[in-house]
Amino acid sequence: MKEITDIIRSYEQALTSGKRMALATVVHVDGSSYRRPGARMLVTDDGQLTGAISGGCLEGDALRKALLAISQQKNKLVTYDTTDENDTTLGVQLGCNGVVHILFEPIKTDDPENPVELLKKVAAKRQNAVLVTLFSLQSRTGAQPGTCFLHLQADDRAICNCTPEMYDQLLSETRAAYQRGDSFFKAFGRSLTGFVEYFNTPPxxxxxxxxxxxxxxxxxxxxxxxxxxxxxxxxxxxxxxxxxxxxxxxxxxxxxxxxxxxxxxxxxxxxxxxxxxxxxxxxxxxxxxxxxxxxxxxxxxxxxxxxxxxxxxxxxxxxxxxxxxxxxxxxxxxxxxxxxxxxxxxxxxxxxxxGRRAGLSLREKLEPIHSRSDQRVDYTRDEKEEFLCAIQTTTP
The missing domain is CATH 3.40.50.720 (NAD(P)-binding Rossmann-like Domain)
Incomplete structure (x- = not known):
């Protein structure tokens, strides 16, 4: 929540100064990564960064992608493959051994329900909340709906910026997130993946x-x-x-x-x-x-x-x-x-x-630091068949 609070503060300052902004969000990770899904970074058009989406290795390129999103006023999903330690495409050897998917969303400051305004509602009151971000892993050129659904548990109030047809599905997944007490990924049809993000009350x-x-x-x-x-x-x-x-x-x-x-x-x-x-x-x-x-x-x-x-x-x-x-x-x-x-x-x-941990040294931990189970996308049987069909269709 500290990162979100910092982003909100920078957002308010940027509004006062008339700056344009974009929000970069880690929406999915395959393998290892310094930051997990839900990590965010606010980028202003003068290059100011608030928050972090990596340990510093991706921020330079992410700045360029964010400025492009601001210029084009279009959501963009960018994939960074850090599995090759010898890959110097980004100018550094990352060596994180993971694939990181980052969604860039230009912030429309005249929209009272833009992604940062939704985050402000999450942080405004001590209550649990669920935020849903929709994106397409199969089609980089296709629609990337972005941060589009928020539910505040104490108020039992939902804000939906997606199609009316999606409302009932997203509300159902919101209830599942409250029952799990955790975030997860859910497939929606052939093309969209949803990051159903659970926000617990801060300590x-x-x-x-x-x-x-x-x-x-x-x-x-x-x-x-x-x-x-x-x-x-x-x-x-x-x-x-x-x-x-x-x-x-x-x-x-x-x-x-x-x-x-x-x-x-x-x-x-x-x-x-x-x-x-x-x-x-x-x-x-x-x-x-x-x-x-x-x-x-x-x-x-x-x-x-x-x-x-x-x-x-x-x-x-x-x-x-x-x-x-x-x-x-x-x-x-x-x-x-x-x-x-x-x-x-x-x-x-x-x-x-x-965190329900024993407080031991990480070198004593036999399994990965972060559980791989949180990377799995939940499919129904029909959705999985649609997903496989889409992969076969888009694979050259």
């Missing part, structure tokens, strides 16, 4: 504690694009001046914290007040919130065990299931000592939990 980081050691946490989480709330009982510590990167800075008693902060399964809470009683009171509440899946407790394991003991002595029954969501001592074991290193350790652990 919400709640930091209980406004000491100096939590300042690096807010700065790093801000770089990641997470929603940040800092809460503390001390008025002199929990201030906007000390935490300019936080979305919210609250002064509240531990017993009142959850009255001000909604907790869902994408909310991650850190107990870092250095006030034992404050952390204890907040932990007591969080253990009973089913939606809360992560509570990070700063300090030694003995401190956490003491907390459990006191809560149980007070009559609270703490189950093993409740304990599984408490991470204490918080963070991955990377040898962190300073506040900045601890912040890195904590955020890395949260990201691992968020």
């Amino acid at each position: 919400s980081l709640v930091i209980a504690g406004a000491g100096n050691d939590t300042i690096p946490l807010t700065e790093m989480a801000s770089v990641l694009g997470w929603e940040i709330t800092v809460v503390d009982g001390r008025t002199g510590h929990a201030t906007r001046q000390r935490f300019p990167k936080a979305g919210k800075v609250l002064v509240a008693r531990a017993e009142d914290v959850l009255k001000h902060i909604p907790i869902d399964e994408r909310t991650f809470v850190l107990l870092m007040t250095h006030n034992y009683n404050y952390d204890l009171a907040l932990l007591k509440q969080l253990l009973t919130v089913d939606a809360c899946r992560y509570v990070g407790a700063l300090g030694p394991k003995k401190k956490l065990e003491r907390m459990y003991s006191e809560l149980e002595s007070g009559g609270m029954l703490i189950t093993d299931k409740q304990k599984t969501k408490v991470y204490g001592p918080v963070g991955l074991d990377i040898g962190a000592e300073t506040s900045e290193e601890i912040a890195l350790s904590v955020l890395a652990e949260i990201k691992a939990v968020l």
Whole structure:
């Protein structure tokens, strides 16, 4: 979401300056690639780039393709084959061992439902959403409908810029994306492939504690694009001046914290007040919130065990299931000592939990870094036959 936020900001600035723009989107990948489908880059007519579609190796040529799309005011699909390490067509040896398909869409600034305006609607509210981009892998000269369908789950509202005949099909695939909780590819007839892109709500980081050691946490989480709330009982510590990167800075008693902060399964809470009683009171509440899946407790394991003991002595029954969501001592074991290193350790652990990963070194991973299953295009039997027929027809 951070990349999308940056693109929206640059888009607004370009509108003010009267610049023309194009949006480049990675819509499909075969094999390995630095960026996955959904990576985006906004290009203005003066050559400014926001976002990224690769590690830097494709951006130069992509700039030229984007400017061409702006000039012609026509969507274009461009394929970059990086499987040949000796291929110097693009001026560099890419060596990514993959085929990357990138869709270039000129932005019509007078269209209130252009691709970036749709992204603005995704980012405007904390809710799940599905965005569908249609393109043709079989015909580079054929129609490339582009980003044409958006559904916002909380509002149960759909915006459709494609044919009325496609509406029901796209809405059906949207519901499938919500059920999967993931993005996927779907074939539509003989020629079109749809990238059905699922947007989950961004992580919400709640930091209980406004000491100096939590300042690096807010700065790093801000770089990641997470929603940040800092809460503390001390008025002199929990201030906007000390935490300019936080979305919210609250002064509240531990017993009142959850009255001000909604907790869902994408909310991650850190107990870092250095006030034992404050952390204890907040932990007591969080253990009973089913939606809360992560509570990070700063300090030694003995401190956490003491907390459990006191809560149980007070009559609270703490189950093993409740304990599984408490991470204490918080963070991955990377040898962190300073506040900045601890912040890195904590955020890395949260990201691992968020991605359902163990937090191991990638060299220990036997399979590819990115699953190949997300590259498969879903076909019905008839669609697959139509696809094979189209391939045979277009193959020289």
